[in-house]
Amino acid sequence: MFLDLVVLCGVSWALSIICAVRLWRRPDPVSRKLRWTFLLVIPIFGPLFYGGLYRPPPVQPEEMRAPFDITRHSM
DSSP states (O other), rough: OHHHHHHHHHHHHHHHHHHHHHTTTTTOOHHHHHHHHHTTSTTTTTHHHHHHSSSOOOOOOGGGGGOOOOHHHHO
């Protein structure tokens, strides 16, 4: 059990370092980089928050979406 936790924290720290390096290479304001760097040092949750919240993909415009008829695909 203890070894599993150590491995999980080690992987989390490795992901945090990778994310921080990528973050500091972006042309964003320093204040934003500092906030996200402080968040990244939280084990396990830091990389999850960064991956999910840093820059979510933009919503695709309506005219570029594939047509989908909900009445045909419902059960």
